[in-house]
Amino acid sequence: MNHTIAIRGLTKRYGTFEAVSDLTLEVEPGSICGLLGPNGSGKSTTFKCLLGLVRPTSGTIEIEGKPVDASTFASLGFVPERPALFEKFTVAQHLDLNRRLYQKYDAARANELIDLFKLDRKKRAKRLSKGQQTALSLVLAFSIRPRILILDEPASGLDPIFQRAALDLIIDAAAGGATVLFSSHQIGQVERAADRVAILKRGKLVLDGNVDTLKGQEKVVEAIFEGAVPESNGLINDPRVRRVERTGRILRLYVRGDGDEFVRQLERLGPRSVDVLDLNLEDIFLGAVGERDESSSGVV
């Protein structure tokens, strides 16, 4: 199968510190892949390697079947984690630079996006707020009608309305055939936009898969009790229970399968209510990076 983005065995070391470790990630044409991970998990380093901004220690990277070079960027839109705009340039001059450099620059599309994000064409980049700088970075990336989009925190600093607009742009671009790899700390955004998610922890890929498939693999059985959560050792030891959380009067079981049998077992403990909930991406993320296991005293 042809992958638009193919990262194979990528390792990047800074001295003795391994920022990315043997990462293999392939993104199919027209798909949206969300790259998730806690701070320092290697997301930005992965993007930098992907774009040739740093050299991998080992491994290979291909975009549209060939190593990255200047020609790759003719059809690649990039939004960096921190806006890297030319501070003395106005918004209009940024667009003009894009017009000069990109054959596929679409002036009408750029104007449409400038209006969408309500940017002042005459304002210099250094006078723009953080959110406006992110918005301008998005305008520049999308105005070249890219086939590939690499977006590192593309909604950073945007207000909720513009965050939604940015997300719509990503979904729209993928619907039009673009391949998107993006990272975000806002898991809700990734859940809404991505059809595939890859989760990094300390530079290693700990989970990679289709969002719907991952969500369908487990259910959350949530029981709320009037008083303290009773002992439930029989449930905890069941091999189908992947994780158990106790928070105050709430007991949550993360179980493989449909969860009905666990509902019946929990009802015997006399809860006020028992519900079967779909797993959301936040649950998947926290499960993958083990954050709750490490931080919550209520977890068994």
Add this chain to the structure above:
Amino acid sequence: MIQLEYLRVRWRVVIYLAIVLAAVVLAQISAGHSHVDVNGQEAHAGNIPLAAVIFGSGFVAAAFGAFLASLNALDDTLPSLWTKPVPRERMAISIIAVDLLAILTVWAGTFGLVLVAFAGLGLMSHLFVDPMASGAVWLGLATAFMCYGNVQALTAWHQGKGGMIAGIAFGSYFVLVILGGAPLQGLLHNLVMTLNIFNPLAYLGISSHNDEAQALFKFNDDLKIAIMFTIGIVGCAIGVFGWKRMEI
């Protein structure tokens, strides 16, 4: 890229020439209260060589070039620059070309302003075109280009330290040329003389009325100019190579 560097350089040229203009104005004002000496003697018709004015302007341009240099002055914007569909080396060469034009502009602007000052002070009739004038043009340009190339090479693997390195380099030029003339022996002398190969002042001589006699390297002007331009070109090439290999 040319447009980008033009904007970065434009204001620096304007500010630099404004400083030169301010110095010219100051000279006019102070000259109102004193007479003008040339080489310790009162100026009279035909005793100010044009070569000195040309070379002095070149030296101003050299200082400007040193502080303008460093591709890495653009470091905040590198993630944007390096993800454009233009090879890095082509980008770097465009930037250097704009910088060299800016250095030429400063040189010509300084020369023009000094002539204006001379006119204002009534010294135009004292200027004479000496045989060294055309050589001084090339020597001045070579000095400026060598200073620029040195800083490009020294900053090739650093980010955002161009100004500091330019300052240290300029200070080192004076120290090295003085050490070069000092009675040092053995290894230390060899080390100082080797470092002076990369020192533009070592080719010029800075404290004498007769530059040729005091220059550390007493080559003929053509050879000096060729060496200085070569070092400048090599410095720029190292800068471009470093920029191409740099990680951010």
